[in-house]
Amino acid sequence: MGRYVIRRLLQTVVILVVISAITFFLFWATPANPALLICGKNCNTETVAQVNATYGFDDPLIVQYGTYMQGLVSPGGRTIGSEGSERECAWPCFGESYQNGIPVWDSIADSFPATLWLAVGAAVLWLFFGVMLGLVAALRRGKLIDKLSVGIALFGVSFPTLVFGYLLLYLFIVKLQWLPFPDTANAALFTVGPVPWLQFYILPWMTLALVYAALYTRLTRANMIDTMNEDYIRTARAKGLDERTVVFKHGLRSALTPIVTIFGLDLGGLLGGAVITEQIFSITGLGKFAIDSVLSNDLPAIMGVVLFAAIFVVVANIVVDVLYAIIDPRVRLS
């Protein structure tokens, strides 16, 4: 087990290095001079040379990549800027924004909590409703409730987040006025208290959860139907176990195993930012930070947030693999 984890960790490191390299070269191998992006309208030969020296654009790309990675790997971070105007960039150093000079890591750390709340809250919703609907549908197969769940799930899968989010916003905020318009100040649980916080997050949670809840409903239903047809379920029933034990201890447990895998990957993906939902409800999370950086062509910020999100996906992958091995005794780690 320990060996397997170590090997997976090493693989993960390799994948992360490859992703960082691809990302770096894709974004930085631009023939357009990045210096022009920084000094903007005030550019002249002198300022361009100065900017190039400050940011190290004169160095070969591979050296620039090395410098960049040094800021992420070495515990002391790295220094930014040319001689005379050097400043420390503490670990983990993702560089500084071209737009406002703020260290990218600070912006990421600032916007992460909002994304975390959003993703975790939505995950609770979709896991609960998805698994419950799927379970009920599987146990009442062919009945009205089954058809209803399957129908709802199909609808949910087809409802683009974009459309569903605005539908909720219009219905509950504009038309019925049950909830106030989103105010970013309410995203902070500990300063505004639970009621405004819940009012702020409830619609984004529903928006984000819908598609996943629908997918999990279908998945749980399909897995549960397969599982309940297995021989060992018949054996359990033949032993005279009551139906509840058969369903929950024998059936659901094995039907949920694949769902654990997918749940880990989905959550990992969302922690890197739920761009659409954040944009609709003005949540200043990672996704919003990402799209703002893209629209203002802020390369270090884009690079930082993409790498940060990739770390979540990759880590989620190995957590899921290890968890899977723990839950499912048939999987042997080698």
Added chain:
Amino acid sequence: MTLGVSESQSPEGDLPADHLAETAEAKQIEGRSLGQIAWARLRKDKIAIISAIVILLIIAVAIFAPLIVKLNGFPPDQFNRLDADGNPLLNTRDGGIPIGGLWGSGTSSEHWLGVEPQNGRDVFSRLVYGTRVSLLVALGGTVIAVILGTVIGMVSGYFGGWVDTLLSRLMDIMLSFPTLLFIMALTPVIAERGQDLFGIPDDNKLRLGVLMFVLGFFGWAYLARIVRGQTLSLREREFVEAARSLGASPAYVIFRQILPNLLPTLLVYTTLLIPNYITAEAALSFLGVGIKEPTASWGRMIADASDWIESNPLYLFFPGMALFITVLAFNLLGDSVRDALDPRAGRS
């Protein structure tokens, strides 16, 4: 094994399915291929037929967009200020919201779905042209993803060894990318790069191509994994061995022996990938990194309309519904195709 689609679409297609089946059974009991069974099942599936009709209608709208817009008389980029009687369409004192119509959307016998606030462009015309963008990007992206996924998956599964190791690692890496984030960040960069390197102006024609390319490029890995798995098992089957022992080249075996057996999987995957990409295009244009003004796109329309959600909710409703109906129709058809091709389902 063939899909049997072309045979069944012959002029006899308007005969009832039972009739064909009866005559066939009367002659002799013959085996039916999975494709024939699936086709027979699909034709009995009401949901599949309705969604197929809806999809055909949407495709027709996309193809005949210029004709349809001519009927209504307002080009999608035209700024309309006055109606036919010379009355103003927009309330200039109130930020340019449309005058009259259902819920302040400016719907009328001229402007069927109302006009855009501020500019007064015809919403119906823009919706019709938006269909083109949606379908074009989704189809293009799907074709790229399916071709890449199929070829890479088959090569990886068929040859094995270091080729397989290399390609499988590549798939792992591609699947580890935060896809939407990456597509979002890359689309403007590639569009600019195209301008710098090849002197192609960064207009919406280039953007269409870039969107297709980026969606396809980040979408193949999942399919490649499935195809690789299936190829691994097909490779060991007797008919492949027979072909190989007769001296068939790898290319022949891959494309003539293995590929036809993958068609059901590919068909299901394709019909389910298209709605995903329609949503993705809308999302990217909504975020401002996809299609830009003045070209009409549903995502762009939703982004514009979100500013007017209080005064003119219908402006948001129309592109939203267009998106929803299109995605729903493709998903329903995809589901039906999958059920019809599922050999485990009771044969009818």
